[in-house]
Amino acid sequence: MHLVATVIDACDRQPSRSPGHPPTATIRVVATLRRFLREGTPWRSLIASEEAASGSTLRRCLARWSTTGLLAKVHALLVGMLRGHPDLILDTCSVRAKRGGDLTGPNPTDRAKRGTKYHLAVDGDGVPVACSATAANVNDTLVFERLFLTAFAVMARIRSVFADKGYDAEHHRDLCRQFGIAPHIHKRGQSRGSGLGKRRWPVERSNAWLLENRRLALRYDRLGFVIQSLLRAACIFLFARRLAREF
Template structure:
């Protein structure tokens, strides 16, 4: 199990937009907690051009599961002008975040269609990171193809 703290393995961390297009991705060891990658992922989001004016480089809202439920990180998100919509630990399921979280889970399913990402064959993390970024590029290309 990749979430078992005592075993070797790797985790993929990804931030996506509302359509499931990956904006930032990182790779960590399987024994690292998810919340440690929240701020580095937010910093890795590139500037997004849109309407006239300065390009956006941060989202307005951030949806996350219970693994990110820490007051320290909620404060850090608010200081950056991001509204945290994070499920609370210890509360029964049914918070309604599942209606928006499925987009992230679908992106993970798209990433794990690539067998080299689903089963890690590479010993070196930089090679696996490169394959992860290549898979994100292919997903972005597929999204662009559908839009034209």
Template sequence: MGPPWLVADNLWERIKPLLPVRERRRRYPGRLPLDDRKCLQGILFVLHTGIQWEWLPQEFGFGSGMTCWRRLRDWNAAGVWDRLHQALLTELHRAGELDWSRAVIDAAPPGPSGRPKTGPNPVDRARPGSKHHVITDGRGTPLAIALTGGNRHDVTQLLPLVDAIPHIRGKRGRPRHRPDRLYADRGYDYDKYRRLLWKRGIKPVIARRGVPHGSGLGTVRWVVERTSAWIHGFRRLRIRRDIRDDIHQAFLKLACCVITYRRVLSFQSASPLP
């Protein structure tokens, strides 16, 4: 296998139709734009290594860091990562590789930062930071992700994340976007949100505050903690370095796409040959 930032042919076939078409000026068209695939590899290089945009190595043919930054900004604004993530989840759903019987939610802070969408982290000596909120299926596949300030309570993103799960079409029937049960730790222990989950047809399984540890939910919740570790395995997401919150969110969504794509590859390699 090559470096992780190389874009394989089967991945590029999924991404290319989603990219917005750039219209070229008839008069004074200027230089030809850099190849989208090379720009995507440059973006993935920054995501994996965490280097600054201006340090992007030119010998790999990525183009300038500013060009890759603009493509990331424009593609995120066009909803490319959201549609790619939904398409990859659809592949998993049609193959029976999504566990809708339960979902798990959790939040994890990256390193401190003073950027937008940050706040004084109450568990880190009030240093300014952000939080990554993620909800996964029962196997740890990310279904939705959100970015907030470090001072936002975890429970404030429970319903937004549940509602952000895309509608996934299967072979038959209506699109699926609701798990049967939702598992969460004590930070989500509020009866108000339990009632709201019941109204959405989701059974809440949330640990109670004020009771001794040992609820047994760790045997189920560990998948979301593993997914958070995968997300922070991308060095660009370990510490909030991006000034603009939409760029950091774009990296978050792209990381979810990469993790989901790995799940697609794993079940395709495990499936028997026809």
């Protein structure tokens, strides 16, 4: 958490100080965000203490960070600190949105219940390098280019792209080849046993790690910027854990 707080402080341009109560220390906000994600603690149960911030403070910080794109900058900086495996693997997972809200739609895999889909791109070691949240009925092909270009901008090198048939589109393969990257995208109608499952397991494991966060596994928040921020924060915490092992 200290690494994440330090990078946030380095990237964050706080508004000019005004008379009044000093701003909450970033490490307290990050600790509260981590607890909120992992335990699914209700907003009103987040009470300010010496080590944690209140729920209203956390919400204000997430709103400001969303406006400035701060968490995306932090994520990109952390990815640049680790020279990971040169493969890029894409996949999705869907969760039910109990209360509806932004970025929700009928989930075709859950009897059209309203839900949200998390799109994730990881390197060959399963480290998240790009992510996005959409309505559950958004086709995977519509998000491929966004994930690919985001990953290409932050990864040191991409050798191959692996994806299932949900991303099957010839222009996606052409996009990969334009950057000198070998596309391995399963084609619809192709028989099973292509061997892609042996290369795609890191992203499935990372999806499972993301869903260990209770606030992501079952969506209660209605605001789109909150769910996007929580997804990005979960990826950042996974990345920070990996960096802590490396160094």
